[in-house]
Amino acid sequence: MTVANGSRLDGLRALAGTAVRQSAVTIDQLVFSAITFTVQLVAAPVSTDAEFGVFSLVAIVQIGQWYLGRAVAAEPLLVSKAVANGDARGVRGAAATSLLLGVAIGLVCLVVGLLVDGPARTLLLIQALASPFTAVLDHGRYVSYARQKPFRALLLDGSWLVLFLGAVGVTVLVGELDASSTYLLWALTAVPVAVACAWLTGGPFAVGAVRGWLRDRRxxxxxxxxxxxxxxxxxxxxxxxxxxxxxxxxxxxxxxxxxxxxxxxxxxxxxxxxxxxxxxxxxxxxxxxxxxxxxxxxxxxxxxxxxxxxxxxxxxxxxxxxxxxxxxxxxxxxxxxxxxxxxxxxxxxxxxxxxxxxxxxxxxxxxxxxxxxxxxxxxxxxxxxxxxxxxxxxxxxxxxxxxxxxxxxxxxxx
Known part of the structure; x- marks a missing residue:
């Protein structure tokens, strides 16, 4: 094989590898969006319009957390190519920043939840439980992308979806669902997946690296x-x-x-x-x-x-x-x-x-x-x-x- 043919073959292999990874990213995002869709689809028919309105207002907290967490951690991590450049401290700092944001949002939900009554209280307390774990999960997804391992993210999100669907099925068989119990199942099934994500992508507990991360990406x-x-x-x-x-x-x-x-x-x-x-x-x-x-x-x-x-x-x-x-x-x-x-x-x-x-x-x-x-x-x-x-x-x-x-x-x- 000539050098030119070898270079051409290497180029085709690299192109094929990129196509496979991008396809895996797309499929993973489909699975992730399926989780959001399923939560709402399960909650909608068991809620009145007003109840679903309250449910939606609380669910927006999680959506906002994703936006903010990606802005302070995942997006700068991807743009700066900290993973590709072997910046281990930067990677740890980004993960810890995402976790701290999740903890902060969880604490706010806890305080507000204790101050209000009705379904909003239950939903906010559930969100307080979920926020740190969903922060780890969402950030780990983009770390997997940066490490060219989108199939890892796909495995984690797929596991979350399967666990949630299984939990919904069991609950329907033994009792009744409402919007709050649906949200609780979503939060609880995120916990083991988040633990697995932290183990696979690296622990997000390097709190001391947060200041350096924020300073270096100012x-x-x-x-x-x-x-x-x-x-x-x-x-x-x-x-x-x-x-x-x-x-x-x-x-x-x-x-x-x-x-x-x-x-x-x-x-x-x-x-x-x-x-x-x-x-x-x-x-x-x-x-x-x-x-x-x-x-x-x-x-x-x-x-x-x-x-x-x-x-x-x-x-x-x-x-x-x-x-x-x-x-x-x-x-x-x-x-x-x-x-x-x-x-x-x-x-x-x-x-x-x-x-x-x-x-x-x-x-x-x-x-x-x-x-x-x-x-x-x-x-x-x-x-x-x-x-x-x-x-x-x-x-x-x-x-x-x-x-x-x-x-x-x-x-x-x-």
Whole structure:
């Protein structure tokens, strides 16, 4: 074999290995989004619209924790290539930072849970238990990606999904489920998987390395963190305004319409975050091409789901969601457009982070945040739940235009 042929063969092997790993990342994100989808799908039919509204407000705490934890730990870890460069202290510092954030959020949930009454108290106390473990799990997922071991993450997330489904099945056989018991099963099944994750990816207990991690990444962290704070605050504010405008019943209806959509948003955001490891240090052309491909995939998936929404049997989905499907169907279609627009905006912002433009996200999010709150309030007053959905979609259309404008403008500069 000639040297040229050998080099060509090595190149093909490397390309095949990359394709396999990226496919594993995508499948893992599908499994992870399936967990979120299943939790909501199990809780929806056993809750009234108002009860599901409360359930959703507490569940947003976990979503916000994922955004913030990735911003202060996983995303800087991927961009700085600390794993590839053998920076063991940096890897330990990132893991400990993620864990400390989870503990802090858990303590806040504990305090607030003790101060409130009703279902919210139970759900917040469950979240207080879950937060440290889900912090370890989520960070370990991205460490596995950075180490080119996505199958490890897939094994862990798959185990979590199987454990949760098994626990739900056993509970249904021996008793009854409600939203709180569903959330408790989700939290409890995360515990052994998080322990296994810590054992496989490294213990997250090097608290002394946190200060060094934050100091060494001080140029990256502010932009990443502000971006995540905006995303978290925007989610809370959107649903808070929705509850104020259309009531907890209306919020519950919106969140039930989001059940088939939330899994897509978790999937799209997870894949876009995983792009950081792939795009860091790449050429301007590659930095733009990858998010375009992901956006194309998001468009196809959203269209497929829209088709399924149009032909889905109303009786089956009414039973599954506990709310008449004919009323939810048009809201779901608008929210699928929202999911696609969020996905394409998010991938453009992640590409900006990977190329060093950490402040692109905060600039876009500022406009998106203000626009979304204003549109959700105005259109919600006018059109109810459908108006809220339109407001969310239009706000992310604005964000997508700004994000892609910033990314393409960067490529145009020498």
């Amino acid at each position: 140029e990256l962290l502010p932009g990443f963190l502000i971006d995540a704070v905006y995303l978290t605050a925007g989610t809370w504010a959107t649903f808070g305004v929705t509850a104020w405008i259309v009531g907890l019943d209306g919020l519950g209806v919106l969140r039930k319409a989001l059940v088939p959509v939330t899994a897509l948003t978790v999937l799209f955001i997870g894949i876009s975050n995983a792009l950081l490891a792939h795009l860091a240090g790449r050429s301007a052309r590659e930095v733009v091409r990858a998010p375009m491909l992901v956006s194309g995939l998001a468009a196809v998936v959203s269209l497929v789901f829209a088709g399924l929404t149009l032909i889905a049997p109303a009786d089956l989905l009414t039973t599954a969601l506990g709310t008449p499907w004919e009323g939810l169907r048009p809201v779901v279609l608008v929210l699928l457009a929202y999911a696609f627009l969020l996905a394409t905006a998010q991938t453009a912002l992640v590409a900006g982070k990977a190329s060093g433009r950490a402040w692109l996200g905060p600039r876009v999010r500022t406009v998106q945040f203000v626009t979304e709150i204003a549109l959700v309030a105005a259109l919600g007053l006018w059109l109810g739940v459908m108006g809220v959905a339109f407001g969310m979609a239009l706000a992310w259309l604005t964000a997508a235009v700004l994000a892609w404008g910033g990314l393409l403008g960067q490529r145009a500069r020498p």
